[in-house]
Amino acid sequence: MTQVWDDVGEAERWWNTERPLTRSLDSTEEGLAMKATQCSLDGCEKAAAKRGWCSMHHWRWLTHGTTDLPPRKSRVKPKTPCSLDGCDLDSFARGLCRAHYTRVIRTGEPGAAEVWDRASKACSVENCDKLSRAKGLCFTHRSRLARHGTTDAPTVNRSRKGADITYVGAHARLKAQRGLASAHLCKCGQPAKDWAYDHADLAELRQTSGRDARKPYSADPAHYIPMCRSCHKTFDWAVKKASTP
Helix, strand or coil: CCCCCCCCCHHHHHHCCCCCCCCHHHHCHHHHHHHCCECCCCCCCCECCECCECHHHHHHHHHHCCCCCCCCCCCCCCCCECCCCCCCCECCECCECHHHHHHHHHHCCCCCCCCCCHHHCECCCCCCCCECCECCECHHHHHHHHHHCCCCCCCCCCCCCCCCCCHHHHHHHHHHHHCCHHHCECCCCCECCEEEECCCCCCCEEECCCCCECCEECCCHHHEEEECHHHHHHHHHHHHHHHCC
16 A cells, blocks of 8 residues: 655654554644554553554454453373273374384384383382393393403402502592591591501502602502501691601
């Protein structure tokens, strides 16, 4: 529709920005007064555009048939059960649950309605509450059976390296054979915190590289004393001072 601008100046056209002048009535004082009124709906302070409504309410009326705010559509689809008789799971695609839909994709048929419940299949090894993965065993026991021929935990011999062991390895061997230092008492009577090397091993070891380089240690767990942190620092300082010429 062609716009009609009857005797309206350029400034007067742009002064009313709520809607363009589309009729000859808009150029009159009566038309301008009609356009300057507010929306006729209660609580709306916007300027009226058409039919006594603002542009927002007019758009709602054109789109939904009412000026009220339309209800929001839920994005969550309602859940429907699997169409296969005897299956209580929610449908996933084509009216089937995920398990039966996967069977159709792989084999062409949904198969039986019964679906294997993994939560009810525990590992067959006694005192193991993990879920079974294959042959009635969990991943851990299945791997042990494949590697060692038994589901029992393999015994680890931490002393197999003898004297050829790193600083970290020596302390791991010490912990495996004598336990944590906190399980013992320091010579001062307080609970021990660390294992302190007594610096009495004739075959004392030192790493040449790495984070623990130049730290003295022993491959023999018998050369370590449980000490609290304070006694440990005092002992190491005394040894260091005695070895300094």
